[in-house]
Amino acid sequence: MPITTESWAEQVRAGEVRAISRAVTAIENREPEGEKLLRELFPHTGKAYRVGVTGAPGTGKSTLVDKLAAHYRGQKKTVGIIAVDPSSPFTGGAILGDRVRMQGHATDAGIFIRSMATRGSLGGLAQATSDTALLLDAAGKEFVLVETVGVGQGEIEIVRLADCTLVVLVPGMGDDVQNLKAGLMEIADIFVLNKCDREGADRFEEQLRAILAIAPERGGWHPPVVRTIATENRGISELAREIERFRQHTSGPENRRAREIELWKQRLVELLEQRLIERVTRAGIDEAALASLAERIANRETDPYSAVNEILAKAGIGESK
C-alpha cells in the first residue's frame, strides 16, 4: 500500500508505534524511503536528550536502562530505547527480546523499544543507530536511551552520539579498575557502579575515585560515581539526578553547540563514505565483481591502485584531475 512520505512523517511525529517501527526497518535496510523520511523529519529534531549506556556484557545494562526509562515515565516523560548489539549477527533473537522487554511497559504508548544488531559493518550500525535516534527525537521522545556493549571502537562510535554517556561497571567482574580501557574512561560522563551490593564494591569505588581524582577534568566536569542495584530499583533516581546535573552543566549554548557541530562533521564524513560505496554498488560492482578484482590483484595481474581507478571509472566517478 503506497503511503506518502508526508503522512508517514506525520504519523511518526504523532508517535504512532507502527509508523516508527516501519521507519526503523527502512533505515536499517537503507531503503531510499527511509532517507526521504529522515530529511523531512530532520527540522523537528534536536529536542530529545540522548543518554548512551555502555559497559561489558553482564553488567546489567538492560535492566538499568529499563528502570531508568520507568523512572522517566513516572515523571510523565516520553522515552525511546535503542538497544544495540554489535556482537549479534542478526536481529531474530533481539526482536524477541524487544517483545519480552516491552511487556514490562505493556500498554504504555509513551515508550518505544527497538533492538538493532549488526548487518554488515559496524560503521553501518553506528549510522543506523544515529538515524534511529533522530527518528525517535522527531517522534517526540524526550529521552532517547542508547544501550550498547562496550567492547571496541565501533561501540564507542555508537555512544559518541549521546549527549550524556554512562559507563556501567560491576565490582569483582575481573573489571579491575586498572583494566578499565582508556577509551571507556574517556567517554564516561557518569560512572554507574551496578550490583553494588557485591563484595569488593567499596574497594572498587575507592580505586575508581582515586583514578578519577588524577584524571584531567573535561570542561569543568568531574565524572561522578553512582551506586545502583538496578534489579531492586535502587540508586535509579540518584542516577537520574546526576544525568540532570550533567545536562545543566553542559546546557551552556557554546558547550552543547560545539559538541553537536563536531558530531555532525564526523557524521558527514561517514555519510560521504557510505554514499560512494552505494554508488559503486549501484554501478554493478557487487561482491562478486570485487572478489574477481581481488583475485586479479592476488595474481599480480593488476595492482590495487589501478583496480580502484577502474571501479571509480565504472561508477562514473573517474579522475577529473
Add this chain to the structure above:
Amino acid sequence: MPITTESWAEQVRAGEVRAISRAVTAIENREPEGEKLLRELFPHTGKAYRVGVTGAPGTGKSTLVDKLAAHYRGQKKTVGIIAVDPSSPFTGGAILGDRVRMQGHATDAGIFIRSMATRGSLGGLAQATSDTALLLDAAGKEFVLVETVGVGQGEIEIVRLADCTLVVLVPGMGDDVQNLKAGLMEIADIFVLNKCDREGADRFEEQLRAILAIAPERGGWHPPVVRTIATENRGISELAREIERFRQHTSGPENRRAREIELWKQRLVELLEQRLIERVTRAGIDEAALASLAERIANRETDPYSAVNEILAKAGIGESK
C-alpha cells in the same frame, strides 16, 4: 633533485635504505609519487611472510620483535619491522625510538625498522601500514614483522594484513584469561606468553589452554601457546618454529589464496572510501567547509542528507540516478 619513479623503484628493490625511507615517508604523507611507486613495485610483491605482533602495552612486544628479527638475521633472512603506535599522535618520539632500536642492528643492511604513528584517522594508518608492508616486500625482505598495540578495532585492522598473527600476553598483568577480548582471541594464530618467569604463569597458561581447548578450531589449526622471556632471548627459536609450522599449515594453495583474496576485497573498499574523501578535499571542501556545513545542520538550516548531496555535487560526483 628530480628522480624518476623507475630508478626509485629499482633502488627500493635493491634494498637501499634511503630509497625505502623516502618511499615510506611518501606513503605516510600520501604523496602522489608514493602511489606511482607502489603501482610499479606491486608486481614484485607477494613473497614476504608477514607476521603481525599485537598485545597490550607493557607486554614486551618491541623486545620480542627485535629478538625474533635477530633470530631470522642469524639464519641470513632479511627482515623489515613496522612498529605501529596508534596512540601516539606524531612520529617525533617514534623516530627517535627507531634510532635507538636500529643501534641494536647497527650496520646490518639486512634489516629495516620504521615506526608509524597516527596521522588523522586509524583507517589511514592501516592503509599506510599495509602499503609499507608491500614496499618492504618489494624491497626483498623475507620477513616483515608488524608490531602494534592491541587495543581496538583499528589495530585489529592493522594485524589483519599479516599472514600469521601473534598475540602477546603477560601473566599477572590483570590480563586475566577471562578478560581477554574476544577480538584478540579470534585473531591469534599463536599465543606468546612473554615474561613467563613471572608468578602465576603456570596458572595463566593452564586457563588459556582450557579456553583454547573449547574454542572452535579454524581450518584445522589449534593456536599453540609459546612461553618466552624476550629480554633473555628465551623461547625465541621455539616461537620461530611455531611460526614456520603455521606457515606450512597455511601454505596450501587454496588456503593462502583465499585469505589473500579476502584481504584485497577489504582493502579495495577502504581504498575506495579514501579516494572519495581525497576527491572531496581536492574540491575545496576542507575542515572549515565541513565545519560550516555541520553548523548549518546543527542550526537545522539544512539536514545531513542534503548536505552530503551538496558536497558530492561540488566534488563533481553528483547523483546520476
